[in-house]
Amino acid sequence: MVIELTKRQEHIIQIVKDEGPITGEQIAEKLNLTRATLRPDLSILTMSGYLEARPRVGYFYAGRPAGSVISERLHKLLVKDYKAMPIVVSESASAYDAIVTLFLEDVGTLFVVNQKGFLAGVLSRKDLLRASLGNKTLEDVPVGIIMTRMPNIVTCTPEETLYSAAKKLIDFQIDSLPVVRPGEEDSKQFELMGRVTKTTIAKAFVELGSEPKV
Template sequence: MTKIKRWEGRRIIELSARQLEIMRLVKQHAPIIGDQLAELLGVSRPTLRSDLSLLVMLGLLDAKPKVGYFLGNAYQQDNAALQRLRALTVQQVQGAPVSVPDTLSVHDAVVALFTEDADTLLVVNGQMRFAGIVTPKDLLKVTLGHANAAGIPVSMVMTRYPNIVTVSPSDPVTEAVRKMTAHQLDCLPVVVDADEGGVEVVGSVTKTNVVNLLKDIVTAAE
């Protein structure tokens, strides 16, 4: 059964398996008449009447008398937004990295989080190679119950590279989103190979980057 929900003023549509198959067939064969759709699906034309009416009402299909069904404006807009997202690379959406030296104290790391309004600090070593990441949780764990913890260097509390999920500037944005979702991450370092070994951090992709990107794409499609 088709479900129509609303989220922030937009309709979220869950189509039935048959309605999805109708959309696929129309995309493949458009323009196509109802009798042809019924034959391809192995059902009667009256059986499809409610499905076709709903899809037309939602703007996913359009129909012209004596011509047939073809994809509607709503589908084309959503598809255009998806294609735009798929075409973007990490380099086009990444933000400037908030990098700190591995000798920085935990106290100063906490200050850096607030002054830079950052969710994650990217740690580099003396050769400016990517060494690890530090999150607010990392800093909280080491400071709770340890009076002298503020003076500990971040190198002692960071998660070390290469035990960190990263992306490269040429990766698709969709791959960055997949990694962030799969690993439940707030930030992905963007790294490139360095000439003399190791990797350099050149940017970061955060949840804020992704949310703003999706907002811009959705707004442009409206």
């Protein structure tokens, strides 16, 4: 639920910021309104935490409510400032090769690239575990037949917010998003710029909680 402040409410906040503590009467006077007209606005601003009312003193500015500050801040974090390096295998690699790469690089998801180096698919631990339950030896299973293939891949761009990327990870129940941009010669092919995983989000979460307390 997002409630936007009205122009009048913003005006009231500015008056209280500049001149508070100030009574409801005085605010009404400044706005050429009656105290009764103003009552709902003052209630909203007090309940939402912008203003505090003190008996016999009046209203004063209490700072922006926590929810508003946090939300605004989260929406300023961009994928390009948090993304990690993508770890890739070629489409012709075997499931066995892929598992070895996954261990060597210590990641949970691999991106599969085609001969031109563009994104062809995504390979999760889950895909590889499923393959290992099959009857074929893993050396004989090409990653191309077990990966999730374009265009069924959820992606994000470097300019997207980290919030939006996190929401995709949750909404689509996936562990990793490739960070892509359209190829220069062929905009239907995607160049791989990085990865955003739940680890990326958890790191950003810890970073936000470690900010200086001043």
